[in-house]
Amino acid sequence: MTTNPTVQLQRAGARTLARLLLKTGVLFLILNLLFAWSNPLPALGRISAYNNLLPGRTRLPYGENPARAYNLSLYSLPAMLASHELAAAPVPVSASEFRVVVIGDSSVWGYLLPSADTLTAQLNRSNTTMPDGRLLRAYNLGYPVMSLTKDLLLLDMARSFTPDLVVWCVTLESFPTDKQLFPPLLQNNPDAVRALAARYALRTAVDDARFVQRDFLARTLLGQRRNLADLLRLQLYAPLWAATAIDQEIPETYVRRMEDLPADLTFAGFTPGTLTQQDLAFDVLAAGIEAARPAELLLVNEPMFVSAGANSNLRYNFFYPRWAYDQYRSWLADAARENNWRYVDWWDAVAAAEFTDSAVHMSPAGTGQLANKLAAALVTAAASPH
Amino acid sequence: MTLVQVAALAALAAAARFSGSLERPAVRTWILCLSSALVLFLLQPVTGVRQLDYWLPLGTLLMCGAVWAITRPAAQGLAREDTVTATAVAALCVAVSLTRYLAPELRFSTGRAPPSEIVALVLAIFAGLMALTLRHKGRDLGSLPAVLAVLALFILLKTDALATLASSAVRGLTGQDTTLASSSDLRWLGFSYIAFRLLHALFEFRNGKMPALTLREFLAWVIFFPALVAGPIDRAARFSQDLRAPLAPADTDLRAGIGRIASGLAKKFVVADSLALFCLNEMNAAQVNSTVWLWILLYAYALRLYLDFSGYTDLAIGIGNLFGVRLPENFNAPYLKPNLTQFWNSWHMSLAQWFRAHFFNPATRALRASPRNLPPALIILITQLATMLLIGAWHGLSAGFLIWGFWHGAGLFVHNRWAEWMRPRMAALAPTPRTAHVLQVAGAVLTLHYVALGWVWFAIASPQLSWSVMLRLWALA
Numbered sequence: 001m002t003t004n005p006t007v008q009l010q011r012a013g014a015r016t017l018a019r020l021l022l023k024t025g026v027l028f029l030i031l032n033l034l035f036a037w038s039n040p041l042p043a044l045g046r047i048s049a050y051n052n053l054l055p056g057r058t059r060l061p062y063g064e065n066p067a068r069a070y071n072l073s074l075y076s077l078p079a080m081l082a083s084h085e086l087a088a089a090p091v092p093v094s095a096s097e098f099r100v101v102v103i104g105d106s107s108v109w110g111y112l113l114p115s116a117d118t119l120t121a122q123l124n125r126s127n128t129t130m131p132d133g134r135l136l137r138a139y140n141l142g143y144p145v146m147s148l149t150k151d152l153l154l155l156d157m158a159r160s161f162t163p164d165l166v167v168w169c170v171t172l173e174s175f176p177t178d179k180q181l182f183p184p185l186l187q188n189n190p191d192a193v194r195a196l197a198a199r200y201a202l203r204t205a206v207d208d209a210r211f212v213q214r215d216f217l218a219r220t221l222l223g224q225r226r227n228l229a230d231l232l233r234l235q236l237y238a239p240l241w242a243a244t245a246i247d248q249e250i251p252e253t254y255v256r257r258m259e260d261l262p263a264d265l266t267f268a269g270f271t272p273g274t275l276t277q278q279d280l281a282f283d284v285l286a287a288g289i290e291a292a293r294p295a296e297l298l299l300v301n302e303p304m305f306v307s308a309g310a311n312s313n314l315r316y317n318f319f320y321p322r323w324a325y326d327q328y329r330s331w332l333a334d335a336a337r338e339n340n341w342r343y344v345d346w347w348d349a350v351a352a353a354e355f356t357d358s359a360v361h362m363s364p365a366g367t368g369q370l371a372n373k374l375a376a377a378l379v380t381a382a383a384s385p386h
Numbered sequence: 387m388t389l390v391q392v393a394a395l396a397a398l399a400a401a402a403r404f405s406g407s408l409e410r411p412a413v414r415t416w417i418l419c420l421s422s423a424l425v426l427f428l429l430q431p432v433t434g435v436r437q438l439d440y441w442l443p444l445g446t447l448l449m450c451g452a453v454w455a456i457t458r459p460a461a462q463g464l465a466r467e468d469t470v471t472a473t474a475v476a477a478l479c480v481a482v483s484l485t486r487y488l489a490p491e492l493r494f495s496t497g498r499a500p501p502s503e504i505v506a507l508v509l510a511i512f513a514g515l516m517a518l519t520l521r522h523k524g525r526d527l528g529s530l531p532a533v534l535a536v537l538a539l540f541i542l543l544k545t546d547a548l549a550t551l552a553s554s555a556v557r558g559l560t561g562q563d564t565t566l567a568s569s570s571d572l573r574w575l576g577f578s579y580i581a582f583r584l585l586h587a588l589f590e591f592r593n594g595k596m597p598a599l600t601l602r603e604f605l606a607w608v609i610f611f612p613a614l615v616a617g618p619i620d621r622a623a624r625f626s627q628d629l630r631a632p633l634a635p636a637d638t639d640l641r642a643g644i645g646r647i648a649s650g651l652a653k654k655f656v657v658a659d660s661l662a663l664f665c666l667n668e669m670n671a672a673q674v675n676s677t678v679w680l681w682i683l684l685y686a687y688a689l690r691l692y693l694d695f696s697g698y699t700d701l702a703i704g705i706g707n708l709f710g711v712r713l714p715e716n717f718n719a720p721y722l723k724p725n726l727t728q729f730w731n732s733w734h735m736s737l738a739q740w741f742r743a744h745f746f747n748p749a750t751r752a753l754r755a756s757p758r759n760l761p762p763a764l765i766i767l768i769t770q771l772a773t774m775l776l777i778g779a780w781h782g783l784s785a786g787f788l789i790w791g792f793w794h795g796a797g798l799f800v801h802n803r804w805a806e807w808m809r810p811r812m813a814a815l816a817p818t819p820r821t822a823h824v825l826q827v828a829g830a831v832l833t834l835h836y837v838a839l840g841w842v843w844f845a846i847a848s849p850q851l852s853w854s855v856m857l858r859l860w861a862l863a
């Protein structure tokens with residue numbers, strides 16, 4: 001054994017470091033095991049500064065450039081809902097409120113629209129009084145991806161807030177069966193999607209390869225660090241949402257929707273005569289109407305841009321060849337009639353000039369036109385329940 | 387620095403410490419010198435100009451070599467160990483450039499280094515020039531031109547228009563599109579701190595106070611890697627004492643070092659980076675819709691700035707501890723100080739001390755000795771304003787930083803006059819401890835808000851927008 005004091009001190013330091021590393025390692029391991037075992041992410045997602053310390057968001061979190069949008073896309077459904085103003089809405093609904101939840105794609109969410117100009121914001125601004133004297137209060141549960149299954153998932157979440165009426169804005173792009181699980185939001189919530197598929201006997205493949213299946217390591221603290229960071233970042237953007245009411249980066253200029261169209265007759269890989277009703281997710285649509293009960297559901301074939309440019313005799317717009325869209329409208333109208341669904345077909349209700357960067361995104365004025373029609377339809381629906 | 391980089395550097399320091407290799411001062415200096423030179427290349431940000439991310443760190447090393455040659459004691463000949471150090475550092479530079487032939491993830495420079503033969507040629511030319519300088523070492527011919535050269539380079543890099551012009555010229559030399567020239571092309575790792583250490587060496591040399599350092603010690607001091615990114619700016623004499631002294635017990639350094647590193651990680655990567663998501667900045671300043679929120683964002687900015695900067699300082703001090711180097715403190719609870727003078731004695735202390743030693747004190751002495759018999763108050767006004775304007779300019783030669791400097795210079799002068807006026811009155815009042823405490827707290831609150839308002843000029847580049855924010859903070863717009 002050495003008696004050299006320098007060596008002894010050296011060894012003492014090494015022992016201290018070794019003890020420290022060992023303790024840190026063991027603590028880290030225990031935390032990871034506990035995390036993987038208890039899966040606390042959903043519970044953590046429900047803890048929110050929104051609606052408690054700061055105002056809730058008027059639309060679901062979605063952001064491609066968080067630093068400029070003060071918003072971000074994440075996969076935690078509990079966190080998304082907890083940040084929404086709907087999470088603070090009283091249940092049961094107060095006697096003076098006629099609660100409407102609007103679901104749909106980016107046109108409902110309000111892509112390129114400030115939060116004050118979305119469809120639901122303009123509906124609320126209309127101060128519409130329903131026939132029974134209640135004031136219309138609309139909540140925006142749109143989300144900027146096109147899939148009826150995604151809409152159904154959000155509708156299913158909205159049920160606990162007991163809406164009086166659900167508005168479901170749809171368009172053909174959300175219907176193709178093989179596109180249903182395309183949104184990452186669905187792929188990252190396989191259990192919720194499978195539960196829906198089982199409850200409503202959907203044709204959705206419950207063993208779809210796109211579902212994200214987390215092994216044990218991916219469920220640990222280390223494996224979930226990105227999702228955990230997203231939860232934290234969503235909270236950290238709450239002050240800027242409260243301070244600015246900004247939840248989307250809206251560029252001053254953008255590429256306008258295509259006026260001159262390609263001479264292409266295909267839609268989602270289908271050529272004229274090959275598309276069948278089975279290729280569209282009418283089962284999901286029926287499930288949504290079932291899921292909304294006891295609330296009524298107003299199905300809206302949402303407005304779209306109708307081009308007058310080159311090849312507009314073949315296509316309505318970049319999304320749709322005329323043959324596919326006409327067929328879809330016909331099938332949708334038939335299904336609504338056969339099933340006694342409350343349905344309005346407003347495909348051409350908004351002027352072409354009011355569409356911005358895509359066939360379904362509208363300007364504030366275009367959204368206002370839709371809001372006026374919708375408010376009137378809601379009054380009618382409330383006056384004559386099915 | 388990223389979290390991974392900090393972890394890697396801390397691990398390097400701990401491994402060096404516990405391998406026992408730091409016990410001998412000579413070996414310790416070797417390790418610090420060569421590892422810091424390597425880190426210069428590794429941490430240099432990628433720039434838009436081809437190969438500049440290699441030439442900038444190399445430029446740092448060449449500048450260090452030149453200033454060392456200029457500031458060596460006249461009588462001291464070129465020692466063998468200096469030649470060995472120069473050869474080793476040159477070999478390291480060539481070795482880094484040789485990694486250009488490896489896959490990008492294996493390279494030691496962030497971009498693709500220039501061909502090694504060009505690097506070798508540049509190093510040979512530099513060595514020749516140094517040999518000439520050292521041959522005429524009898525007289526001080528180089529320190530003043532060196533001061534001017536470092537200052538000129540500093541001004542060039544800190545002035546947006548000049549840096550863009552320089553970037554355009556460099557892009558022209560490399561055959562790149564000059565219309566894409568930007569001041570960000572010349573992001574030079576740690577230059578602000580390195581330049582001020584070099585200026586310190588030159589000033590100390592001119593004052594006859596520069597200690598005799600070997601090239602290895604000089605390099606280890608100037609480019610000491612934990613203090614590259616955010617200081618502190620250590621003095622040569624103090625740093626070299628640490629290098630030459632026996633190491634403290636590893637246990638002591640370990641406790642101190644790991645504690646500071648943990649504190650730095652928490653401050654910088656947990657709290658400051660979180661605050662950064664919603665603190666005041668150029669973009670949200672124009673978007674905030676209420677005065678209350680504007681204040682909240684400003685407080686968040688003030689806190690974030692402190693935690694970010696002091697977090698980096700903790701990391702530097704902590705990693706320094708593992709190497710047995712005790713870097714000076716840079717912060718001492720600045721937001722709790724009862725007046726602006728004490729704030730500047732506890733905020734970025736090493737920079738403030740640098741300016742005090744090399745500008746404020748000499749300028750004050752010169753003005754006092756002036757035959758014009760300037761009144762003391764005027765001398766204080768001139769020196770404090772000038773010092774703070776220079777500190778503002780150190781951050782960047784832009785209107786925002788200069789106004790921030792003026793804001794603090796004016797504040798320091800007002801506090802100085804107020805303290806002078808109050809001194810006899812306070813003595814007459816003889817306040818009770820309770821009253822003194824209340825005054826202390828009131829002073830701290832006032833100082834914190836004066837400093838926080840000053841950050842508006844610092845955070846926002848556009849003075850027009852800063853002024854608008856100032857008005858909105860007081861609900862005047």
